Amino acid sequence: MGNRRRAAGRGRTRPAVLGGLIAVAVGGAAFGAYSLFGGGAAADDRTATTAKHQAIKTGPLSAAEVRTTAAGFLTAWGAGKTADAAALTDDPSAAKTALTGFGKDARITLQTLTPGKRSGDSVPFTVKGTVTYKGKSKPLSYASEVTVVRRTEDGVPLVGWQPSVVHPDLKDGDKLVTGEAGTPPVKALDRDGGELTTAAYPSLGTVLDGLREKYGKKAGGTAGIELRVVRKAAAKGEDKESDKTLVTLSKGTPGTVKTTLDPGLQAEAEKQVAKKSRASVTLIRPSTGEILAVANSSHGFNTAFQGSLAPGSTMKIVTSSLLIDKGLASADKQHPCPKYVTYGGWKFQNDDKFEIENGTFKASFARSCNTAFISQAKKLDDDDLTQQAQQVFGLGMDNWAIGVPSFDGSVPVQSAAQMAASLIGQGGVRMNPLNMASVVATAKTGTFHQPYLVSPEVDNRTLAKASRSLSSSTQSQLRELLQYTAAAGTAAEAMSGLGPDYGAKTGSAEVDNQKEPNGWFTAWKGDLAGAGVVVAGGHGGDSAGPIVAALLKAGS
The missing domain is CATH 3.40.710.10 (DD-peptidase/beta-lactamase superfamily)
Structure with missing residues (x-):
C-alpha cells in the first residue's frame, strides 16, 4: 500500500503536456518534469558516461531536442533549481548568476513559466510572478524565449544563453533589481510649462528616462520602490544607456525639470x-x-x-x-x-x-x-x-x-x-x-x-x-x-x-x-x-x- 501511495503521489505531480511542451507550474510538478527530462547531477553523469560510447551528434536540431531542452531548462528554473537550469545552458556561470539574481536581487517569486509553440530552434514562454519588497507586492507578467543550440564538442543540445532569456530588456552586464529607486521620478516640462508624457509623445520614453537619471536627485523629488533594469556601468568615454522601470510598487514624489522642447x-x-x-x-x-x-x-x-x-x-x-x-x-x-x-x-x-x-x-x-x-x-x-x-x-x-x-x-x-x-x-x-x-x-x-x-x-x-x-x-x-x-x-x-x-x-x-x-x-x-x-x-x-x-x- 505504501508503494502504491507513493506511485500515486508521483502521478499527481506529473506536469501537463500542452501541444508537445510542458506548462511548468512552480513546485513539485516542476521538479517532476525536470526529472522526466533527465535533469540533475546524476543524470548528467549517466549522460556523460553513455556519450563516451556514442558518436557525437551533429547537424540541425530535431523538434524533440528543442522541446525537451527548453522544457528541462524552464522546469528547473521554475522549481528554483538555478544551478540545474544553468547547467542546461552553454554558459552555466553567467546563467546561474542571472537566475539567482532573479529571485535575490529582483525579488520575484515565480508562479508559472508557460511555454508556447516551438518556432525552429526557439521556444517562446510566458513568465508570471510576483514582485515583493518590504510588504509591497505587484504582479508581473511578460514574454521571453529560449533558443536551443548544439554544443560543438559533444553534440549536446543546450539553451543558448542570453540575458534576454531572463527578461527581454536585459543586455550583457545589466541586472534586474527591486528596491528603492536609485533616482526619484521627475516631471518633465516643455518650454511652455506643460508636462511631457509618453501618452502625448510616444517616442519620448528614452528621453524621459535620461532626464530622470540625470536630474532625479537634483530636482527635489523622493524615490519610490520599483523593479527596474539597471544598466551596466559605461566604459570610459561612453554614455550609459538609461535604466528602465518595469514595475512600480510605490510611486515616489517627482521633482520638476524644464526642457527646451516645443510642444507643437x-x-x-x-x-x-x-x-x-x-x-x-x-x-x-x-x-x-x-x-x-x-x-x-x-x-x-x-x-x-x-x-x-x-x-x-x-x-x-x-x-x-x-x-x-x-x-x-x-x-x-x-x-x-x-x-x-x-x-x-x-x-x-x-x-x-x-x-x-x-x-x-x-x-x-x-x-x-x-x-x-x-x-x-x-x-x-x-x-x-x-x-x-x-x-x-x-x-x-x-x-x-x-x-x-x-x-x-x-x-x-x-x-x-x-x-x-x-x-x-x-x-x-x-x-x-x-x-x-x-x-x-x-x-x-x-x-x-x-x-x-x-x-x-x-x-x-x-x-x-x-x-x-x-x-x-x-x-x-x-x-x-x-x-x-x-x-x-x-x-x-x-x-x-x-x-x-x-x-x-x-x-x-x-x-x-x-x-x-x-x-x-x-x-x-x-x-x-x-x-x-x-x-x-x-x-x-x-x-x-x-x-x-x-x-x-x-x-x-
Missing part, C-alpha cells in the same frame, strides 16, 4: 516619423542650440540623439568648408565632377554615374557629386577632415552635455581609400540627426552652439565649444551652396515654398547587406535647423526630406 513642434515630429518604419528627426534653434523637437519611429532606442550611422552626403557640408578653407574649392569656380575617380585603390563613382562638364563647385554640391570631393583627397592630409569637424563643428570629442545621453559624432583619422570615403560621409564617419542638425546650424550661423535639451543654468554644467568659427568668406560660400541646393538641387522638391532664408543638403548612405541606402536630410529655415534619417529609406530628398521640411514649415 514635438507633436509634429511625432506625427512625421510615424509615417515611416525607421525614421528619426531632431530640430534645434541655430542661434542658441536649444533642442525644440526629437522623435523616433522606434521607441526603444533614441537614434536621433544616440545613433551612430554613416551620414552620407550630408557630411559634404563639413568637407566643403574644409576645401574652401584650403583654397581647393570655391562656390562659383569651375570644379571637376567626372564619372569616376580612383583613390587608394578604390574606384569611386556618382549616383547613376553622372558627370558635370565645366561645372562649378556649387553645381557639384547641389547635384551631390561624389567625385568632386574624392578628387581633392590627394591634396589633403589624413587628419584634415577630423580637425575641421572638431575645431569648427564641435564633433567627435565626446564632450557634449545636452542633458540626456547623446553620441557626439565620430570623424576618425583615416588614410588612403577610407580617408577619401570619409569626405563623402562614408568610411568611418558616424553621425545622428542631432549631430547633423548642429552641422547645418553651424553653417548657417558660422559658429558652433552645442545643442541642449535642458538649460545649463539648471545644473551649472559647461557646454562644449569649438576652438574656431568659420571665416566670413567660408561661411558665405557654404550658405550659398546650401541655399542653391535647396532652391535648385537635390533638396529642391522637399524645400519648395520655404525660401528664401533657407538651405539644405541631401544624403544617401550605403550600408553593407542593406538593399536600400539610409536616406538623410538636413536643412535650415530662419532660426530653425533640422536633420532626419530614414533607415533603408533610399534617397534622402524623398524619404527624410519631407519630415524635416514639415517641421521647418510648422515652426515658421
Whole structure:
C-alpha cells in the first residue's frame, strides 16, 4: 500500500503536456518534469558516461531536442533549481548568476513559466510572478524565449544563453533589481510649462528616462520602490544607456525639470516619423542650440540623439568648408565632377554615374557629386577632415552635455581609400540627426552652439565649444551652396515654398547587406535647423526630406 501511495503521489505531480511542451507550474510538478527530462547531477553523469560510447551528434536540431531542452531548462528554473537550469545552458556561470539574481536581487517569486509553440530552434514562454519588497507586492507578467543550440564538442543540445532569456530588456552586464529607486521620478516640462508624457509623445520614453537619471536627485523629488533594469556601468568615454522601470510598487514624489522642447513642434515630429518604419528627426534653434523637437519611429532606442550611422552626403557640408578653407574649392569656380575617380585603390563613382562638364563647385554640391570631393583627397592630409569637424563643428570629442545621453559624432583619422570615403560621409564617419542638425546650424550661423535639451543654468554644467568659427568668406560660400541646393538641387522638391532664408543638403548612405541606402536630410529655415534619417529609406530628398521640411514649415 505504501508503494502504491507513493506511485500515486508521483502521478499527481506529473506536469501537463500542452501541444508537445510542458506548462511548468512552480513546485513539485516542476521538479517532476525536470526529472522526466533527465535533469540533475546524476543524470548528467549517466549522460556523460553513455556519450563516451556514442558518436557525437551533429547537424540541425530535431523538434524533440528543442522541446525537451527548453522544457528541462524552464522546469528547473521554475522549481528554483538555478544551478540545474544553468547547467542546461552553454554558459552555466553567467546563467546561474542571472537566475539567482532573479529571485535575490529582483525579488520575484515565480508562479508559472508557460511555454508556447516551438518556432525552429526557439521556444517562446510566458513568465508570471510576483514582485515583493518590504510588504509591497505587484504582479508581473511578460514574454521571453529560449533558443536551443548544439554544443560543438559533444553534440549536446543546450539553451543558448542570453540575458534576454531572463527578461527581454536585459543586455550583457545589466541586472534586474527591486528596491528603492536609485533616482526619484521627475516631471518633465516643455518650454511652455506643460508636462511631457509618453501618452502625448510616444517616442519620448528614452528621453524621459535620461532626464530622470540625470536630474532625479537634483530636482527635489523622493524615490519610490520599483523593479527596474539597471544598466551596466559605461566604459570610459561612453554614455550609459538609461535604466528602465518595469514595475512600480510605490510611486515616489517627482521633482520638476524644464526642457527646451516645443510642444507643437514635438507633436509634429511625432506625427512625421510615424509615417515611416525607421525614421528619426531632431530640430534645434541655430542661434542658441536649444533642442525644440526629437522623435523616433522606434521607441526603444533614441537614434536621433544616440545613433551612430554613416551620414552620407550630408557630411559634404563639413568637407566643403574644409576645401574652401584650403583654397581647393570655391562656390562659383569651375570644379571637376567626372564619372569616376580612383583613390587608394578604390574606384569611386556618382549616383547613376553622372558627370558635370565645366561645372562649378556649387553645381557639384547641389547635384551631390561624389567625385568632386574624392578628387581633392590627394591634396589633403589624413587628419584634415577630423580637425575641421572638431575645431569648427564641435564633433567627435565626446564632450557634449545636452542633458540626456547623446553620441557626439565620430570623424576618425583615416588614410588612403577610407580617408577619401570619409569626405563623402562614408568610411568611418558616424553621425545622428542631432549631430547633423548642429552641422547645418553651424553653417548657417558660422559658429558652433552645442545643442541642449535642458538649460545649463539648471545644473551649472559647461557646454562644449569649438576652438574656431568659420571665416566670413567660408561661411558665405557654404550658405550659398546650401541655399542653391535647396532652391535648385537635390533638396529642391522637399524645400519648395520655404525660401528664401533657407538651405539644405541631401544624403544617401550605403550600408553593407542593406538593399536600400539610409536616406538623410538636413536643412535650415530662419532660426530653425533640422536633420532626419530614414533607415533603408533610399534617397534622402524623398524619404527624410519631407519630415524635416514639415517641421521647418510648422515652426515658421
